[in-house]
Structures are given as C-alpha cells and as structure tokens.
Amino acid sequence: MEKKEKNTRKRSLIIDIVLLAIMLIVSVISFYIAYTFGLIPMKWITIFAVVVGCSFLILLLLNFKKLPTWGLVMKRFVLIVLTVCIGTCGYFLDKSRTTINKISKTTVNEDGSTTKKSKMFVVVKKDADIQNLDDLKDQTIGFQNGSDEDNATYMKTLLQKEISFQEREEMDYTALITDLENNAVAAIAMSETFYNMSAANIDKFSEETKIIETYERELTDNQKKHKDITKETFTVYLSGLDNVGSPDQQTRTDTNLILIVNPRANHIDMVSLPRDGFIPNTATNNVNDKFTHTGMYGIDISVETLQQFFGIPIDYYARVSFNSLIQIVDTIDGIDVDVEIDFCEQDENRSFKKDDLICLKKGEQHLNGKQALAYSRHRKTLGYDNPGRERAQQRIIKAIINKLVSPSAITYVNELLEIAPNYVITDMPANQITKFVSSELENMKPWTISSISSDNGVYDTRYVASIAESEGKKDVYLFNKNEVHALLNAYDGASKQLEMKEYHFDLTNLYKDTPAVNDDPNIVWDSMADDPH
Structure with a gap:
C-alpha cells in the first residue's frame, strides 16, 4: 500500500514538473517576444516578470509539500491558467508585431535612415501551364507603374537577367489583375503588400492564381530622417x-x-x-x-x-x-x-x-x-x-x-x-x-x-x-x-x-x-x- 502511494506521488510529481516546465518555456518565449518587440513599456515587463517569477517559485516549492486532493487540484488549475494567460499575451504580442510589419515594412535605423524589407512575387493564373520563369519566355508580363513603381522596376531588372519577355504597364494592380483574367498578360509582378491586399479585396483572386517565383529586397534610404514621435508633433x-x-x-x-x-x-x-x-x-x-x-x-x-x-x-x-x-x-x-x-x-x-x-x-x-x-x-x-x-x-x-x-x-x-x-x-x-x-x-x-x-x-x-x-x-x-x-x-x-x-x-x-x-x-x-x- 505504501509502495502504491509512493508511485502515485511520483506520477503526480512528474505531472507537476511537466506543467511547470511548460509554464517556464511559455514564459521565456512570451517575455522574449515582449522584450524584442518593444511595444510594452519596460517597467510593465519588469513587473510582469517579477509576478510570474514569484508565482513560478511558489508553485515549484509547493511540489515539496504534501497537499490534500483539493489543494493539488487548485495548484494545477492555477498553473494551467497562468500558462494559458502568459501564452495568450505572447501570442497577441507576436500577432501585433506581424500586423505592424505587414502594414509598414519600413524601420528607422539608429542613424535616422530607413530600411525597407519586402518580398515580390511573379503571379500567374492557377490553371495556366506555367510552372517557372522559363515557361514565361517571350510572353507578356504586367508591371504596375503607379504607387508601387519602384518595386516593379526592381523586379523588371531581375527578370530581364533571367528571361526575355514583353512588358505591359498599368496604373494599379486592379487593372493588371483584369489583364491577367482576360489573358492580356501571362503573369503579373507584384509586391507582397499589394498581393495580400488584392487577395483580401478581389473576389477569388488567391484561389485562381499561383506564385511561381519569389524575390526579396532590402532598401535603405539615407535621406529621410524621422522625428521622435513620442515627443515631437x-x-x-x-x-x-x-x-x-x-x-x-x-x-x-x-x-x-x-x-x-x-x-x-x-x-x-x-x-x-x-x-x-x-x-x-x-x-x-x-x-x-x-x-x-x-x-x-x-x-x-x-x-x-x-x-x-x-x-x-x-x-x-x-x-x-x-x-x-x-x-x-x-x-x-x-x-x-x-x-x-x-x-x-x-x-x-x-x-x-x-x-x-x-x-x-x-x-x-x-x-x-x-x-x-x-x-x-x-x-x-x-x-x-x-x-x-x-x-x-x-x-x-x-x-x-x-x-x-x-x-x-x-x-x-x-x-x-x-x-x-x-x-x-x-x-x-x-x-x-x-x-x-x-x-x-x-x-x-x-x-x-x-x-x-x-x-x-x-x-x-x-x-x-x-x-x-x-x-x-x-x-x-x-x-x-x-x-x-x-x-x-x-x-x-x-x-x-x-x-x-x-x-x-x-x-x-x-x-x-x-x-x-x-x-x-x-x-x-x-x-x-x-x-x-
């Protein structure tokens, strides 16, 4: 009977250690996201870290104390709730960071210059017999010459190094997508930002197209200096x-x-x-x-x-x-x-x-x-x-x-x-x-x-x-x-x-x-x- 009780306590201790380990991992990841993101003020992060650290220590010490069944259940309930809350905070912080980076892919460097990172796609119709750039040789590719002209020019230069093709330009992507639907172009060169917007705003765009090539670009602007918008109008x-x-x-x-x-x-x-x-x-x-x-x-x-x-x-x-x-x-x-x-x-x-x-x-x-x-x-x-x-x-x-x-x-x-x-x-x-x-x-x-x-x-x-x-x-x-x-x-x-x-x-x-x-x-x-x- 005593041996059975020891085995039960051992299993219970293992469960508690696993739950504590999960809480520790979730906490470390969440606090790392909070620290590197910079959205949450450092004093808040410090306060939360102290609270979570003390809670973790108390829950850890309780493992060395024999608790009644209701106490054991309550301890695990608190542990699970804390883990879920910390993980949820980390999830939303990471999601916020992803959202902000999608809306604006520009960052300000310490010297005041700006760096913009972006992805660019070559998009074709899903049912087209086009699998890679070689299949676009001597065909017509559409480029936007309006608000995204800089990225279009960059892609045009890259593509010209790989294949020969005809060009067609439109003022916006809505017109280019219409051209693609009507077979006026075989492909469209699009930046990631506007691809995502088109997918959200144009019916069946993402379902009826596919990406056959992806490029990445990093652009630094040394001219534009930014204000400290926490202090300056x-x-x-x-x-x-x-x-x-x-x-x-x-x-x-x-x-x-x-x-x-x-x-x-x-x-x-x-x-x-x-x-x-x-x-x-x-x-x-x-x-x-x-x-x-x-x-x-x-x-x-x-x-x-x-x-x-x-x-x-x-x-x-x-x-x-x-x-x-x-x-x-x-x-x-x-x-x-x-x-x-x-x-x-x-x-x-x-x-x-x-x-x-x-x-x-x-x-x-x-x-x-x-x-x-x-x-x-x-x-x-x-x-x-x-x-x-x-x-x-x-x-x-x-x-x-x-x-x-x-x-x-x-x-x-x-x-x-x-x-x-x-x-x-x-x-x-x-x-x-x-x-x-x-x-x-x-x-x-x-x-x-x-x-x-x-x-x-x-x-x-x-x-x-x-x-x-x-x-x-x-x-x-x-x-x-x-x-x-x-x-x-x-x-x-x-x-x-x-x-x-x-x-x-x-x-x-x-x-x-x-x-x-x-x-x-x-x-x-x-x-x-x-x-x-």
Whole structure:
C-alpha cells in the first residue's frame, strides 16, 4: 500500500514538473517576444516578470509539500491558467508585431535612415501551364507603374537577367489583375503588400492564381530622417479612396484629412480638406486642379501637393478604401454617431436601386460598416453639401478612435489584427508605430480631438488640369486664407507649445507669429471667384 502511494506521488510529481516546465518555456518565449518587440513599456515587463517569477517559485516549492486532493487540484488549475494567460499575451504580442510589419515594412535605423524589407512575387493564373520563369519566355508580363513603381522596376531588372519577355504597364494592380483574367498578360509582378491586399479585396483572386517565383529586397534610404514621435508633433495625411477594392489603386481621393498629432499635450487636430479644393497639382506642373485628382497620380503626389500648398511637412500617410471602412467598423461591432440629417445614399457598389439604398434618420445611433460608409459619402442634400460630408467624416473618425481606446477593444483586437494589413497602407515605419504605442501605454493619458473644417471658402467654376478643357469647367472649392491660417496656427502651436509665461498675441495682427500663407500668384483664393456659389 505504501509502495502504491509512493508511485502515485511520483506520477503526480512528474505531472507537476511537466506543467511547470511548460509554464517556464511559455514564459521565456512570451517575455522574449515582449522584450524584442518593444511595444510594452519596460517597467510593465519588469513587473510582469517579477509576478510570474514569484508565482513560478511558489508553485515549484509547493511540489515539496504534501497537499490534500483539493489543494493539488487548485495548484494545477492555477498553473494551467497562468500558462494559458502568459501564452495568450505572447501570442497577441507576436500577432501585433506581424500586423505592424505587414502594414509598414519600413524601420528607422539608429542613424535616422530607413530600411525597407519586402518580398515580390511573379503571379500567374492557377490553371495556366506555367510552372517557372522559363515557361514565361517571350510572353507578356504586367508591371504596375503607379504607387508601387519602384518595386516593379526592381523586379523588371531581375527578370530581364533571367528571361526575355514583353512588358505591359498599368496604373494599379486592379487593372493588371483584369489583364491577367482576360489573358492580356501571362503573369503579373507584384509586391507582397499589394498581393495580400488584392487577395483580401478581389473576389477569388488567391484561389485562381499561383506564385511561381519569389524575390526579396532590402532598401535603405539615407535621406529621410524621422522625428521622435513620442515627443515631437507630427502630421498624418489620411486618404480615403473614392472606390471599392484595394487601397493601392491610383484613383480619386474621396476623404482627405490631415491629423496634427501633439504627443506632449495628447491632442489631435483633425483638419478636413474639401475633395474639390482648387490648388496647384505638382503632377501637372503646378497647374490648378481639384485636390481629389492628385490621388490618380499616386499617394506621394497628394502628399507633395499638400506640403507645397500649406507649407507644412506631411510626415506620414495612411490610405484606406471603401472596403476598409466597412470592414473596420464591422470588426469593432459598429460605432455610435450623431447623424446630422435624414438622408438616403447609394450602397458601396454605387447602386441606387430601392433595395440597395441605405437610409438613415437624424440623431444619435449605432451604425454598421455600410451605414458608416453611406454617411461619410453623402453630400447631395441641399444645404448640407460637402461641408456636411466633411463633418460626418470627422464624426466617424472620432467614433472609431473612441471605440479603439475603449475597454471593449479587447474583444475584437484579434480580428482587427487579422484584417488591418489587408485594408490599410501607411509609410509610417513599423518601429515608429511600436515606439508611439509603447509611450502611450506608459503614460496612459486621455487624448482630446479638435476639428478644423474648411468651409469658409466658396465654390466656383474653373477648368481643372486633369480634365480636358473640351469637357468644360468644373465646380471647384476656392480656399479662404483664414481657414489656411487656422491649419497653420494649429500646427505652429502644437510644434512650439509655449509656456504660459511666454504666451502673447497682437490684437492688431493675430497672425503675426504664425507661418505665412502661401503667396504663389497662381493660387486662386475665394476672393478671386468668377462665379461664387
């Protein structure tokens, strides 16, 4: 009987040692992920490490003490729960790191330069009799000459060293995929980022294609220096495309916001820009154009145009499409928004059929993804127009931010991490994102958001650079200098943030100490309107 009891205790001890070993391994892996990722503040990691270490030591010592059955069960229950919790934390940290690296494959080096790592694929139709590059000899390969032109050129150079082929170029991958479906090209050269987006946004793309070759690239940029965004004010241009599908498309921008982020004051100024804003387009030799048209030349042109017109740096951009808004809002279980008016709007596919219309009533309500998109797009109601739409877009962005920082965010963080790489493009380096989030977790201060609207100007009819004059004049928005001053004031104030004792102003010249408004004689201001309306 005594021997049997010893064997039972021995088996029990082995089980406990195995469980402790698993806990130790899971803990080491999780803490290694936390330490190397850099998202969690070091003081948090230290506190968690002490707690886990003490728990492990107590559970280990309990193995040398004879416990009643209920005590043994409780000990193992606690051990298993701790292991699962630690492993879950490690899993989500690793998933967060993967997500951030997918959204932005750029990192900032110690000397301020940036390094971007990427993969590039050669994609063909799944049923094509093409297994490798040799099978593409003398056939046509499609390349994107828009937002991903640099990677396309790099791939073109590599492929030319291996096989002879014909070239076909398109402005975006959506057009190239259509070419592949119609057999206009035998293959497409794609970067990994846009391949993943196409797989998420284009029906059956991943099922009907295959990758026959993969290349890897590492690119260092010694020119662009990055701010310390945990201490210095920075700007983000948020671009929402006027289309469904992948955010890589070079098409008109329907939503345009500049976020002026002040990390010292935990404050964001959200500036709405009219899509019809009439300003010099850097892609058309600075001939005046609707700002929405700059999106057709690529996100970099939109950024250049904004920087030139306003005279402030645009540090980063983030780009989404109609699909992005629908997916993000649905993933966070909808948002609460105060709808300004009663209206009906077309659906995401631009259908005005009775069954497809999305209608909302005035007042505070809970919106799903499609309803949020409809509200963010609507501008046809008389007296509401573009200024109303800009207010709606700001309300939606605020509602999303509020939902993301609420305690309920933990319930959908997993799904959000899954979809984010497929619906968002940004040039903010991955370690900058990590550094910023880590700083916010350490400080845990609430953020405030202010809105600045561009609605003091007037509409006019003018010829625009991106549309032939034979098409006639178009409705455009002429900026008022005061609203430009408002943006400059917000940026200047956030950047300098004077102490109260240094604060002063001149009632005779309120803009004395702020940057001057662009004095380019080609800019048409509201006071110069021919047909103001």
